Amino acid sequence: MRVIAIILVMALFASLEGCRSKQKPAAPEPPPKETKEKKETPVEPPPMVVETKKEEPAKNVKRNILQRTGTGKKLQDIHRALQMYANDNGGKLPPPYTKDASGKPLLSWRVRLLPYFEQDNLYRMFNQNEPWDSPTNKALLKYFPKIYQSSDDYEVKSVFKTTFLAPVANETVFPPEGGVSLAGVGDGASNTIFMVDADNEVATEWTRPVDLIVTKSFPHRGLGLSYAGGFMALFGDGSAQVIPAGQNSPANLWGLFTRAGGEAVRR
Template structure:
């Protein structure tokens, strides 16, 4: 029955009336169903796409948590964080910190195939270089043997080229000192490459940049926690997060 009749206090005494000529025709009903179907078809991909992106962002966070844990396990064994990259006798770059933490990422067998006495891009290391490691790759960016996870290697940053970093040197606090940040695909490098993020790169990850996630990037800090850095984060605050011992005041609600 019509909802109008059910709400009418005189419904029981009313005489049902025939449907008027203003009712929907079959053609109109088919058009209406077609419009609804079209709307559903348009909306569902958007919902699926949003869900996919949320899942990829969550996987990106997990990647960075795994990298942070590996860095801490390296520190536990070696009593210091790894260098940004190792160097030869002449000071030339050899291997990235990403290579050095492979045994702590359940990649010991891959690590053992790498000749650490020769540069990362030497033919002797070509097979390892071609290996794709999902933990070093944000799922939003896609597959490949490159990485968008770059360490904070600013002059006053976390990892130092050619030498380890003692945690005691990080006097600004481990919860507010940036260790690894993700960059956009335009900054992707081969995962074995001794290339990371300097201050200018970190400061460039603003609202005008091509970011891997809507509104910002993921980053992990020295204490191991992962946080979303908004594209609107002020440059002054970013400089404070980069520094390990600058004494900058970091607000608690940033």
């Protein structure tokens, strides 16, 4: 009996060992994931806001560099028309305006140049014996030639005004009496301003016999606000450039306006 009991115990022990061997070993626990510590970015205090008065842009700055290029091209086209007019009229430039028998101004030089811009039909529609604001002539204002459309300001353009003005004074190439010969530009064409792109404030209807009156004491009137750096001018040699108003003394600018003053000038 004792032998049988020992055998049974041994058999039971062997059976338990077999069951243990059939069980799958427990999977090893995965190593803990490495977690990057999130570095906290130090929060800087917001900068102090100091209220400053914003500088207003130059009043009436109406063109950027690309627009200046278009303005210069138009001024150069006007110069070619002036040259053709002079060739057809004994070498003389047009007067700033036409006049009736009593000396009353009628129409601008801008109307006089229309045939040289292939605007013959429009030119013939004007009554040359009537002022610009007569019923017949005023009705033609709306046919605003693109060559004279100089400003992008709606308040200027919508009422058919231009800022391409002739400098009018006895000493310029556009004296009130007119009839200046190109040969009489003693200061040299490259040193003499023939035309300007003036400020919107002095714009005028394109047919109206009004331009920019310049004086020796105040030649900057109506100039210098068209661009941040100055105003654009057309010279007698056909070149167009921006004149830095702030850097130009009245004496130098006046010298550029005169046709035969003999002044030493700087462009």
